[in-house]
Amino acid sequence: MIKKGMRRQIVLHYILVVFLALLLVEVIFLLAIRTYYYDSIYSKITNQLSTAETYFNKYQVKGMDSTVRLQDLLDTFTFNNTELEVLTRNGDIVTSSTGFQPDRTITTSDVPEAAGGSIGRWVGRQPGTNESVMAVSKMLQIHGRDVYILRYLTSVESINSGLLNLTLLSVGIGGAVLVIVALFSIGLANSIVKPLNNITAVSAQMAKGKFNTRIKGNYRYEIAELATTINYMAQEIVRSNQIKDDFISSISHELRTPLTSIKGWSETLVSGGYDPEETKLGMGIISKESDRLIGLVEEILDFSKLQQNEMKLSIGIVDMKVLLQETILNVWAKAEKKRIHLLLECDDAVFVKGDANRLKQVFLNLVDNAIKFSHEDSSIVLTVQSLSNQEVAIIVRDSGIGISEAHLAKVRDRFFQVDALNGGTGLGLAITQQIVELHNGRIEMHSELGKGTQVTVILPLATEQALV
Structure with a gap:
């Protein structure tokens, strides 16, 4: 199990996106295949119904016995592995190609649709056998007198079995694709996370004051920019620290020189015994060096105020x-x-x-x-x-x-x-x-x-x- 972190998030997001894409593609593909096969059966039966209607209205003799006509219908237009039923408009079975005539009324949705003048279609489970079937029904008028409903009933178990096998194959392929994507996403996550871990480790060293540490590695894109920026930051910190060290050294020297002069002349004047000209000279030097010290301190104070946005202007x-x-x-x-x-x-x-x-x-x-x-x-x-x-x-x-x-x-x-x-x-x-x-x-x-x-x-x- 991948521990929590960016690596885990990248892998999970990649797998989720690919899983949803595969699911959508497979569902659309399987529905399209199912629709294609079911529509093929429906189209074939519909053509057979149209042929039957044309045949009877054109070639059958008007005086022919009804029983003979129906038997001729069953003999001529029955499919292999398909049952042809002749129903009344109410759905009662008159005869069928199997010779089995159950004492029941067909109530599936295709019969009322056919009675209404259109071609009815129904897919479901056959009562008794619980077999998946498709029924297609159409109303047939023989010489404008006798009205029947022709109903073809065919099993779709083989189609459903093929679709199930195709579904299992698709799931297997999808699973293999997800495994490949998972391996790929782990590699991609590592290519992102490992450089970040390296950058984090180097940054931690910098946080401890080791500013001479640098991020090393041939990175690309935004990670390369991040590494370059951090290295530049460390370089600037080193430079700033050096400048501050130089400043401290310089300001110490600047302060020490006037202070030494002030202290030296103060001790000399305190000891006494000097004429007025020498005393005046010493006091002048003390005053000049004091002004110099005041200037240095004021410059530092001004800079401090500016850095803290505390300098007020009298406009x-x-x-x-x-x-x-x-x-x-x-x-x-x-x-x-x-x-x-x-x-x-x-x-x-x-x-x-x-x-x-x-x-x-x-x-x-x-x-x-x-x-x-x-x-x-x-x-x-x-x-x-x-x-x-x-x-x-x-x-x-x-x-x-x-x-x-x-x-x-x-x-x-x-x-x-x-x-x-x-x-x-x-x-x-x-x-x-x-x-x-x-x-x-x-x-x-x-x-x-x-x-x-x-x-x-x-x-x-x-x-x-x-x-x-």
Whole structure:
């Protein structure tokens, strides 16, 4: 017995479908054979009745004695293995080809039908012998005077016996077909269930943390797609875990460096004995490193809020020209150290509907990245272009080191860093993209290694009603 499961369901469903199909075909086939044989007998008897009626009306002499006529009828039109009976219209037997004339009235349905003018047909059990028979009756007028009913009675036992043998043969063939189908369905079920069991076992290993395990096997169709998807999932989990490990290592280093500076200068200042200039220098370093720590923590908190859909936007009308000018002023000192020129190309005021602080965070991050990866004595250009009456594009373009095609597809992934030596959490672009998406916008990036990068932020323009 097959245990409960998909294998059992497949086998049972296949057998059920084939069994119902075989049953339907066999029933239709046997009924068709039975109808064919019964109709053949009926047709032969009907033709004999028509011939008898024609013969008597054409060749018999009108003055011939009735008894002689009936005897001539029995002698001329009797079949082998068939009884011919002559009945009155009421069904009483006048004579028969067997010479046996029981004192009874025939009440089967064929007699009233014949008395009504049609050809009657009845199939059933013969009283007394319990034999299966067919009776066909027709009314016969001899020269328009004497009216009789001719009734042929023939056994159908041999036909029923042949049909029974044919039925048994059909059942045997059907049983053999079901056995073959069962074996085939078991093989088919195994071809489906075994790969699934393998996939389940590998998935269980992955659930235990063994993400280097892979599903192996030459599968096809949907099962192959499932195996490929699970392998890809495991690969991505391994990659994500590696990225998180790298992030933890990187953020630990990022946090440790300013903390070391703060701790060192704090201990130095506590010990005393320094002139005001050295004290001022130490306090400045402590303040700068504290700001750096705050920035790192805020970036992590922002990412956490975005992941949990807890970041709230303070929506208003934002003048992008003013916002970009403020962004340039905020990073001007950092750009000046590398002698990088910041240029803004925006002729008219452009208004969008959004959170000014979060949008400023977006462009600060983009411009800061551009400065970080640009060469000295280069330029960074911020361009505002209206795409239509509904959207505006803000382009940040530099001529720095650029990003390779392999890294460009991953640069917006969380924790990903093109160059871990430059510091940072690897969350900046991930946060930037999510903030832009919260404003119903999108980011497009184009870069060529060694020639620079262009980042385009596309935002919906504020409607005229909102500006009023």
